[in-house]
Amino acid sequence: MQAKSGKLKTLFVFLTILALFVTACGTGGSGSPANQGQQGGENNKADGGKNGEKVTLKFTFWGSPEEKKAVESAIKAFEQKHPNITINPIHIPGTDFLQKLNAMVAGNEAPDISYSAAWKLKMGEEGLIYNFFDLMKDDPSIKKEDYLEYAWWNWDKDKSAGPYQASVVPSLMYNADMFKEAGVELPPTKAEEAWTWDEFVDAAKKLTLDRNGKHPDDPGFDPKNIKQYGVKLSLGWSSYMPMVLSNGGDYLTADGKEFGLSKPEATEALQRIADLINVHHVSPSPVQASSIPAPATALQSKKVAMVIDGSWNHLDLSKTNINWGVGVLPVIKDYKTFFLGGSLIIFKSSQHPKEAWEFSKFLTDPQNVLDLHQGLWMPQLNKWYEDPQLIDEWANEELPGRPAGFQDAVMRSTYEHAEPSPENNVKNFVEIDAAVSAALDQVWLGEKTAEAAMKEVETKVKPLVQGTYLK
Template identity: 25%
Template sequence: MHKMRRGCLFALPLAAAVALTGCGTQVNGGQASSSTAPGNASTNVVTLHYMLWDPNEEIGYKKSIAVFEKLHPNIKVVIEQYPWSQYWQKLETEMAAGTAPDVFWDHVTYFPTFVTNGQLLNLTPYIKSSHVDLSQYYPNLLKQYEYNGNLYGLPKDWDTIAIFYNKKLFEKEHVPFPTNLTWNPENGGTLLKLAEEMTIDKNGKHPGQPGFNPNEIVQYGFMSYDSNQTFYYNFLAEDGVKILNHNFGTQVMMDTPQAVKTMQNLLDMIYKYHVSPPAAEGANVVNSEGNAQQLFEEGKLAMYTDGDWVLTPVVKASNFPVGIAPLPVGPDGRVSVMNGLSDAIYAHTKYPKQAWELVQWLASPQSERILASGGYVWPGIKSLAPLFAQAWAKKGVDVTPFLEESRGKTISFPITVNWGQAENAIDKEFDLMWLNKVSPSQALQTAVQQADAALNGGQ
């Protein structure tokens, strides 16, 4: 669904896209209706364009918007769906041309640049005039889209990271499910022990056993892979390491001795303990989220960490029962990245009132209930969260570990201007580290220097 997948690049500079014209939507007769209040006699129909990237969620949003259009006969909504790999470049290009969609999904990586460039509509006046109850949302999700005391998006959903595991493999090995694991950078905790139990070579041997051949592994126990949100951010946080000094900050904090120890342990899972597939050079330089998902679906991987947004494709593609377990408890407890998307309004839309009607609807209990009860997203409205869990329970999957993590200790995805460029610099060094070409100490030091330069160069 979301969020920060490897390979996401900041394609275009946005600084030139500030003072722009309208967004090029179509209106019957060339006129927008002056009001969308009930009882308005105007027959003019405004067409709003709504851009998103997840095809699984799009199904749910079509259901929600069908209800919205019945309640607002003077507004028609055209959904534009583009995959994550194309979405941001298209959005940036259209912003530069003044043809951006009226409403679109926003992500915390892009939000700071958009808001500081004046490309997002300030929703605070609309929220106040419409008397939207902000207390119904997760407070941390609201804060992610706040700038200078104003809100530039309302929470549409959230996600946390948990362990996906293959129930069939665990049952075959007569090993208990991974529901209460621990982890530490010194010896890997019970996570590493379990990963060893679930790693098997072609002769049925496990790592540490006499005769085990690390070059002939047929089943891996775990996946240590080069993905920030879905993997190493969580382990760094569990060991007390901060990613960024503060929101809109310019100092990356990942070059501490503790961070080096954490990353060394994660690399040791591959090269020392042999419980994880090694990284491989190629088109997708290292073992990324997509590779982890594919190995899991093929039944070659007992467990890996991922976000709840892959539930639908993973469960559909797996010919075995999928289990969800909470992240292991680290030295600083169990900590998950908790991210959320918002629905944002393009600052230069021709139809701010109608766009607000749509955003207000999408953030309403009525709409979020449709999305949650269909199992499409965890809703931004806290009280509706059980509906998502109930929808998945009917499919035979217990997703409550994601919900439990949302109620515990969480960290935000880094929120600052130019994080996309900083992340590219980090990825470049971490690729080399996961390929075992540079040490964690060297990779972290270089990555932080390059990332800081990107952040400070954009101020």
């Protein structure tokens, strides 16, 4: 127990240095839920105890006010179904999560179950969390093939921190009124009709205006005084990787032995994105973007006409009064994208792993948190993309968070063209991405070419390139 606790504290010191956005962790323990049941007594029975004794699970999570309300509603439904299991929900804002989590760990008050981020793979390697595949062995109610192909957070081929709790995807969102005012056709919604990169740039130019109402190609256009940008990208890996994949590149090479972002297919795509900022002047630089609000507000205020960011923004957009929509991402060569998502993890320090397993299954069933899947999340189970009745429950385009074109532009385009996300596929991704992000800041600012920056990074990250988990 002490040895595990020491390892965990060391891990969190490391995470603090990296300044990661994390969820929760636990200490100590090993073995299967059955073994933990013998250690923790009869209370480990899934019915809450042999004699109806109460079991309380500590659950840490983050999320917006809307997500918090939906999760709390799901907890109430779970407790009604399992009257002897009580969930103690601890909602921690993302900005405070790591600090409060470290305090919990130091006080030996780690949660039983938690939201998690990319660092969970190292926790798995440390033996701090349960292997999801082991938990599945004794539970015929779920099977690996039920889930999206690349939805797994594995730290080895047969060891997993679980599938996505729910999915999100890179998404192109726009203010339809701004398109109408500029006389620009709305973005296509079908992958086979996606804008080419040149068509995308052309549309962005027509949607970009300086203080005098001039477009980037107009004589006298002032790139230092832009009042309306055609597009804003988040400039993180979830926004640039679809373009890298579209151009035939990847984060690592196909054999997983080399840094893929330094290869010509990748650097060309990265340079095209940088050129949106520094050559075409249709997108803000990181410095300029710092004064532009979050996606929903940016579109509402007409500071930008299009945003490429995560689909989780659909919920916030549904709460505005603007005429918004979604389109497929532009392509360079082929349409490629991916699902993203965290997973629920159960800590080996938990005295009630069986009950935590039941809660994990409940919370990852889209039916139990359907309101979140109607604007914020997307399902992680294949049948919700294949069964028309289930599709209608979460992707009906009459729902506030599902605008016209959503099923083609977001649901089908991703389900039919998904590749592994680098976040849950590339080994040592967190460490590699820290170096990549710092180098790309220079590219976005026009201080270095993508080719030069990625060649420099290649030297730094070479020892960290150790293959992939999923492909």
